[in-house]
Amino acid sequence: MASLTVTDEQVRGNPAKVIQPAWVRVMHWINALAMILMILSGWQIYNASPLFAFTFPREYTLGGWLGGGLLWHFAAMWLLMINGLAYLVTGFATGRFAKKLFPITPSGVLHDVRAALTFKLGHDDLTVYNYVQRLLYAGIILVGVLIVLTGLGMWKPVQLYYLVALFGDYPTARYIHFFCMAAICAFLVVHVVLALLVPKSLRAMIIGR
Structure with missing residues (x-):
């Protein structure tokens, strides 16, 4: 029964x-x-040792x-x-990455960017990432790998000289490291804003459902 x-x-x-x-x-x-x-x-x-003509506020x-x-x-x-x-x-x-992040096509990205700019990009099904999300998440993974490699090369430039050489030289590695940090900061801002605009996505990341 x-x-x-x-x-x-x-x-x-x-x-x-x-x-x-x-x-x-x-x-x-x-x-x-x-x-x-x-x-x-x-x-x-x-x-x-600033790279540019500014420093970050001490309180931050x-x-x-x-x-x-x-x-x-x-x-x-x-x-x-x-x-x-x-x-x-x-x-x-x-297989999560294969299912969630791919494929990424130029036409799909352009379509979803236009939809986002006209506030027509839906978020009804949180199990499926749109093309903009796929591009951002895949991109931030690559940025994460890059910032770790440049960071290791800057940390141990003699022992890990091949990492420094991979990026040209030590100063270039510093610049790449900085711009990767800036990209991560921009991603975090966009990520938080989207989470606030679609609160059910934040809820899913806290309790899973």
Whole structure:
């Protein structure tokens, strides 16, 4: 005899669906914490030897001085590297990346950009990423890999000379590292704004459903 137990979701005709599995949620928030720590401590390090004619406000830096900024930066670096690597391996192994991020086509991106600019881009199905989301998420993964490689080369330029050589030289690696940081900051701003505009996506990243 079939069970007569009916959940609230079934009564409403809207069965609960897992949008973000537990491993995604945990690694997402760890990555977010690591990125924020690295950005703030990185600004402290930048201020000690600016690349451009500006410095970051002291109240938005972490570490208090160059040595403190370096300690925070290296600690967050290991957290980001280990968690980021686990995220990449799990994302590819489970097929999540193949399902969520690909394919990415120029025509699809242009179509969704036009839809977004005219406020016609829907967010009804959170299980499917639109082409703009696919491009941004795939791009930020590449930026993350690039910022780690340039950071390692800057950290150990003698021992890891081949990483420095990969980017040309040490000054060039610094510039690439800086612009990757700027790209991550821009991504975080857009990411937070979209989460506020579509609050159910934030809810899914917290409780999964």
